Amino acid sequence: MNLDLWYRQAVLSVAGSPRVEALIKTRARSLVRRYVAGESLEEALQAAERLEVQGVHAILDLLGEMVHREEEARAFQRGILELVRAVAERPWPKYISLKLTQLGLDLSEALARELLRGILREAEPKGVFVRLDMEDSPRVEATLRLYKALREEGFSGVGLVLQSYLYRTEKDFWDLLPYRPNLRLVKGAYREPKEVAYGDKRLIDAEFLHLGKLALKEGLYVAFATHDPRLIAEVQRYTQAMGIPKERFEFQLLYGVRPEEQRRLAQEGYTVRAYVPYGTHWYPYLSRRIAERPENLFLVLRSLLGG
Template sequence: MSLDLVYRQAVLSVAGNPKVEALIKGRARSLVRRYVAGESLEEALQAAERLEAEGVHAILDLLGEMVHSEEEARGFQAGILELVRKISERPWPKYVSLKLTQLGLDLSEALALELMRGILREAEPRGVFVRLDMEDSPRVDATLRLYKALREEGFHGVGLVLQSYLFRTEKDLLDLLPYKPNLRLVKGAYREPKEVAFQDKRLIDAEFLHLGKLALKEGLYVAFATHDPRLIAEVKRYTQAMGVPRDRFEFQLLFGVRPEEQRRLAQEGYTVRAYVPYGTHWYPYLSRRIAERPENLFLVLRSLLGG
C-alpha cells in the first residue's frame, strides 16, 4: 500500500471518532471556509457568481448524506428543490450535485427514487443538470440501479460518477454504455478495503486515465475531476492527439483547491467547473478533503492550536 493510501485511511479512521469530530467542528472554522462556500444558499450563490466572473462554472451541492429518517430525507429534497429554483434564475450554466443517501437511499431505494423524480421534474424544464455523486462501495449497486431507472423513465438531465480506485469500475462503465451517461470520473475519496479497491496511487492514477480514454472512445461526455497536474496534462495531450473536441469533455476541481489552475484552464478555452459545497452538514466532506492532502492536516492542526 502506498504512503498516500496509508495516510488517507488513517485520517478517515480518526475522523470517525466523535471526540475528534466535536473538536474540529468547534475550532477549525477557518479551514471550513476555505473549502465550503458557506452554510446558506445565498452564500453559495455569491461564491458561484465570483467563479463565473473568472470564467469558471459552479457545481452547487447542498451537503448532506446518510440520513436516518424519511423526514430528514424529505427535508433535504426541499433544500435541493429550493437550490434548483434559485439557480434556474441565474444567467450562467445550471448544475447541481447530490448524494442519494441524503435522499434516503439507505432507508429505501423506492424513497430515494421517488425524491429524485421530484427533483428532476423541477430541474429538467428549468435547464438544471443534476449529478448523482457516487458514494462508498456498498452503495454503488443501488446508485447504478437508480440511475438506470431514472433514465429508463425518460429523464435525461442527470449524470453519474464513477471511481477509478474500485476494481469493478471498468465493468460498470461498459454496462452503462447503452445509456450514454454524462460521466464524472474521480479517483475516489472513501476508505475502501483491499478486496474491492486499488491501494496504490500509481494504479489508481493509471486506471483513471484508462477509464477516461475508454469513455471518450465510446463517445461519452467525460468530466475529469482531478487536481493532479500530471493527469490534467495527459488528458490535454490525449484529447489533442486524438482530435477529441473540447465540447466532449471538461475539467472539474474543488472549490478552494488550486483556484489559479481553474482560471488558467478556463483561459485556455477548456470548460472548467468548481464543485461548490454549502450547508451545515460539512464535516464528512471536510474529512475527505483532509484525507486527500497532508497539507490540509497541518491547516487543521494550526486551526486547533490557534483556537
C-alpha cells in the same frame, strides 16, 4: 500497506471520533471556509457568482448524506428543490450535485427514487443538470440501479460518477454504455478495503486515465475531476493528439483547491467547473478533503493551534 492508502484510512478513522469532530467544529472554522462556500444558499450563490467572473462555472451541492429518518430525506429534498429554483433564475450554467443517501437510499431505494424523481421533474424543464455523486462501495450497486431506472423513465438531464480506485469500475462502465451517460470520473475518496479497491496511487491514476480515454473513444461526454497536474496535462495531450474538441469534455475541481489552475484552464478555453458545497452538514465532506492530501492535515493542525 501503500503509504497513500494508510494515510487516507488513518485520517478517516480518526475523523470518525466524536471528540475530533467536536474539536474541528469549534476550532477550525477558518479552514472550513476554505473548502465550503458557507452554510446558506445565498452564500453559495455568491461564491458561484465570483467564480463566474473568473470564467469558472459552479456545481452547487447542498451537503448531506446517510440520513437515518425519512423526515430528514424529505427535508433535504426540499432544500435541493430550493436550490434548483434559485439556480434556474441565474444566467450562468445550471448544474447541481447530490448524494442518494441524502435522499434516504439507506432507508429504501423506493424512497430515494421517489424523491430524486421529484427533483428531476422540476430540474429538467428549468434546464438544471443534476449529477448523482457516487458514494462508498456498498452503495454503488443501488446508485447504478436508480440511475438506470430514472433514465428508463425518460429523464436525460442527469449524470453519474465513476471511481477509478474500485476494481469493478470498468465493468460498470460497459454496463452503463447503452445509456450514453454523462460521466464524471474521479479517483475516489472513501475508506475502502483492499478487497474492493486499489491502494496504490499509480494504479488508481492509471485506471483514471484508462477509463477517461475509453469513455472519450466511445463518444461520451466526460468530466475529468482531478487536481493532479500530471493527469490534467495527459488529458490535454491525449485530446489534442486525437483531435477531440474541447466541447467533448471538461475539468472539474473543488472549491478552494488550486484556484489558479481553475482560472488558467478556463483562460485556455476549457470548460471548468468548481464543486461548490454549502450547508451545515459539512464535516464528512471536510474529512474526506483532509484525507486526500497530507498538506490538508497540516492546515487542520495549524487551525486548531491558532484557534
